[in-house]
Amino acid sequence: MSTTPSVTPSWRMWSIWVVGVLAYVLAITNRTSLSAVGVDAAQRFNADASMLSMLAVLQLAVYGFMQIPVGLWLDRFGARPIMAIGMVLMALGQIMIAFAPTVGIAVFARMLLGAGDAAVFPGVLRLIATWFPAQRSPVMVQLTGIFGQLGQIVALIPLAALLHSTTWSIAFGGLAGLGILFAILVWALVKNHPPERSADVSVNTDTGAIEIVQSSVDTSVGIRAAWNHPGTRLAFWTHFSTPFAGTAFVILWGIPFLTVGQGLSLGEASAVASTLVVAGILFGPIMGTLSARAPVHRSRRLVLPAVAIQMTAWLVVILWPGQAPLWLLFLLAIALAVGGPASMIAFDQARTHNPSHRLSTATGITNVGGFLAALLAILFIGMAMDLQGASQPEDYTLSAFKVAFLMQVPLWVLGMVFIARERKRTRIWVGIDEPRRPRIKKPKREK
Template sequence: MSTVTGAPGWRMWTIWCVAVAGYVLAIVNRTSLSAVGVDAAERFAADASMLSLLAVLQLVVYASMQIPVGLLLDRFGARPIMVIGMVLMALGQLAIAFAPTLGIAVFARMLVGAGDAAVFPSVLRLIATWFPAQRNPLMVQLTGIIGQLGQIVAIIPLAAFLHATSWTLAFGSVAGLGVLFAVLTLLLVRNHPQQYDADVSVDTNTGAIEVVTSAMDTRVGIRAAWAHPGTRLAFWSHFSTPFAATAFVVLWGFPFMTEGEGLSAGEAQAVSSTLVLVGIISGPVLGLLSARIPTRRTFALVVPAVVIQMVAWGAVLLWPGQAPLWLMFAVAVSMGIGGPASMIAFDQARAHNPKNRLSTATGITNVGGFLAALLAVLFIGMALDLMGASRPEDYTLDAFRWAFATMMPLWLLGLIMLIIERKRTRKLMGLV
């Protein structure tokens, strides 16, 4: 197989493999507190709201960096931005490995968020410039689901390594991996095939070659992207579908399952791993369906993914006493579908924006999911404090139920805005 420009196929796949492995590491960095939240609370003597701050500010930085990262990608390409992202994550993990206070740990997680923000958009950029344009949806789905393996690494091997050694050694090792992948990216990744002096997107069916650049006026580019209802539809699609899984795996899922629902550590790891595996299985299916029904995918794929999560979580929160294990697995399945469903948002952004706004529209879209996630993490922490469950020894099932119930308004807001923006988009397209 050859690249879209005739370069050897091995180079295309080597670049993609390095980029995807880097994305897996970024997910490990992002979710590295997922199975050690209780350890973090004890290490830094943090209550629920302060513990939420570790994840919230990380996600705030991640979300706020999306548009700047998109514009930097348009100017410098994927390779240098991805290298910088790896270095920032390594510095952040090294800082948290030795952090003596919560304040330093919060700053360290902000560095992790800044570095993490650079990786996924960079991988999307490499897909756009190295693979045929018509293969983009499938490659994006594959990238997203493979990247989620990083959650399993954070949930099982990293947590086990921490408990077998020490906090400093575990997070220091993750920092070392960041340095390694910064070097690999620098050595092996290239922005685009050498025949071109700019990033281009190529459709091998039509022969069309388009240079991928942002508008010269940043404000105009952002306004133009947001003004299109298709971009706003993509934003709300990404807002509504993945935030529960993000809040679950970034911080609150493991404490909820072990301290609230009474699951063993092994059972909690199995539930969390199921979430990831369901995403891997359902991702390609949703990717193919999204490509086949582009005008119906909001109601056919995105909305059902949201409703399924609401129903599953509603059953857990209303169950008398601790929920049975099968119901916890059902919740994991529902959230596992939400992750791949969120990737449809990038198809929507790409379909409704010209190539010169691709990175800007992608950045706006990506902000949606992480804005919802940081709100969910923050609301859960605040609710736990209000319920008198500030520290691990005070966690109760009732407190967790009220805390996780704060996700329902976010889903309702997302559904309402999805319906509104879908109607506006279809009207603009002449479909209504």
């Protein structure tokens, strides 16, 4: 049903968004909290490369697995309780990491972290759809993604500095304390819907119509309906292909590659990794503007070029004889930064091709793609290091890293193939392209 525009004061919806975005910044900090301390983690838990990968892989696996349930819970309960529970789970995970005596407990703690993290970004998207006018949604989604990435800088610089100046337990215990603080802030300040409405709502961002949320009893129906639309599958493969290289670099393997493999100091390596984050922030508005100007050409003009740029940059660094010059490593970071803003196009694709009552479900399916690819990349890189005998930090070599990072190429190729395939199907579905006519075999002439 449609209704009149919201009369909620603008300060209220902006304050709710700010709390949501700050919670997302903390979620990103938690997600990437091993980024600058991967070598420290390997030494603390006496973990080989594969086990170190498992700390990140199982975290991302739980994150991806939880996306669809979180989407369904958001449709039913709204953002406030789901986000608050997510913050508490992340706090529990970090306090366990702070005092974990064994790598097994650390792995379980990172899984808790992934479960809590899964609730935050979809929750903020829910708040945007509920509180803001429909026409602002694409810009607000991009702004959320942009500011959220500041959490990576927090993990790369202040957290690493705190750990090296104090202790492991103090650094990760501090993150746990922030998690509890933001659980309280979310519960106290975030509201599911404006006060003039009596229920949580779902906004059709194409028409601006506002509908009361009604979750289907048979949730599998909504999941199947979302996946059956080629536009949802296009969104899935867009998110699969674009951000995983940057995620693998920032979450775990980038700093060890730059310090041990490329011989950079920790300060230089942090500068390279921070460039990836800052460049992603700068590219966000540009990518959002280009996406809005060419909505029917986003895959061909933006997504596929973004994938090609990342793959080319990595291949240049890998094929460079010996250690790469510092300028090339900065260019690699800039190239990887394109992936984050390009991945946000996937959420516009999901929104465009799904009705409001299954928007959170389609968003969850889309979000699974990027983190499935990221966990595969992190796992394959760790396995490749182990197979070359580079299991411990003292065994890491540049040549081993180069071979290991080649494991990303099949994921890029797979993603590009399916993007091209689902793009064609989507354009046929919405009537932009004509379906291919089956070839009619000519009858053979009788002799």
